[in-house]
Structure formats: C-alpha cells, structure tokens
C-alpha cells in the first residue's frame with residue numbers, strides 16, 4: 450500500500466489570514482491529528498516569503514512528528530542552512546517563485562543540474578534524504594538519477610487540472626511512464642500536487658508509486674469533518690488502489 454504524506458501548509462494559511470494577529474489554527478496540532486489517523490509523514494513547505502509555514506513551525510514539528518518530517522523548499526543557501534540545522538527526515542527540492550499561488554511546475558533539472566547536484570550532495574552528506582519535485586518527463590528523471598537523488602516526486606498538477614478526457618489521459622500516461630522509468634532506475638517514486646478524493650482513484654494499480662503527498666484537499670475536508678476523519682478517508686482510498 451502506498452504511503453500518505455499529509456501537507457499541513459494550509460492550516461498555517463488560515464492562521465496567517467488575519468495578517469499574523471492570531472496564533473490559531475495550529476499546524477502542529479493538525480500534524481498530530483493527521484498522525485493519529487495514520488498519516489505516514491507530515492509535509493510543510495517553508496517558502497522564502499513565509500506566507501504560511503514559518504521556521505517556528507518547522508522546529509516544533511521536528512520535535513513532535515513521530516512518523517517522518519518532509520520539508521519542501523527551494524534550493525537556496527538560506528533554506529539549505531535551515532535544513533542542515535533542523536534536519537528533517539527528507540527534503541523535497543521544489544522551484545519557487547514569489548508570485549505563484551502554489552508550486553506551479555517541477556524543478557527544471559536540465560537547466561539547474563549543477564546547482565541541484567550540489568544541494569543534493571550537501572543534504573545527503575548531512576544524513577537527509579533528498580527528493581526532487583519534477584514534471585513527468587523522462588529527461589528530467591534521468592538527470593534526477595544522474596545527480597544521485599534518493600527520490601522523485603512526480604508533479605501530478607497537470608493531470609489533476611486537465612479539463613478534457615483526452616488531456617487527462619495524456620497527462621496520466623506521462624505519469625505512468627515516469628513512475629515506471631523512475632522505479633527502473635531505482636529511484637523511490639512519489640507523486641503529488643492537486644490530488645483530491647476523486648483524482649486519487651485514477652492511481653489504482655500503479656504500484657510504482659511509493660507515497661502520495663497531499664495537502665489542500667485534505668485540509669479542505671478537515672474543515673467540515675475534522676482532521677482525523679479527513680486523513681482516514683484518504684487513507685481508505687489509497688488502501689483500495
């Protein structure tokens with residue numbers, strides 16, 4: 450059964466919605482509830498502009514998370530310094546643009562190969578596993594393998610956002626091919642971005658995927674059902690894949 454890593458960024462988004470004048474809701478409490486309901490990992494994205502998660506959250510999560518803490522970050526020297534200090538179990542390297550609403554695409558390893566290779570080596574030398582968030586593109590996967598990443602996270606956003614059936618199938622075929630190639634290259638293959646309680650069902654039988662990284666849909670459901678129920682519902686769907 451694939452694992453479920455729960456991204457709690459949007460609990461912090463709600464906290465920050467009043468311009469920082471409230472200290473609730475608490476992302477750490479959401480992480481504890483997610484773990485109680487069976488989450489296999491907790492994910493947070495520490496963005497350069499600290500728009501949701503801040504350093505205090507990551508430090509507290511490091512102390513409290515019992516499963517594994519996955520830190521998403523850009524490969525900047527500031528973020529590398531924070532990661533080496535806090536030592537999450539895993540870092541997922543993502544591209545980051547200040548203006549974007551959410552991470553818009555995978556890292557372009559063809560353009561940034563040397564820079565990312567250095568970041569991978571720095572993190573791995575410090576005992577942190579490294580995952581790279583990339584589009585479902587064979588050339589990108591080959592570079593991820595070449596620069597010695599432990600894992601890839603395949604960007605599922607284009608598939609989840611596809612409007613027509615043809616587009617959807619085309620995007621899903623890219624995911625299937627990428628998962629198979631990644632797995633052949635002995636990379637651990639994860640998937641994430643935009644996955645909801647409906648789109649998760651498409652992954653039935655795609656056994657190469659080791660872990661799903663899911664945030665927005667779970668936190669949205671949690672508003673109505675509570676965090677534990679929202680995580681249990683997603684775990685159940687993954688169990689049935």
Ligand code: PXP
Nearest residue numbers: 552582641642643662663664665
């Ligand atoms: N994986 C990565 C690399 C992401 O940047 C995000 C969004 O923070 C996710 C997964 C989760 O996406 P969503 O919130 O749409 O489930």
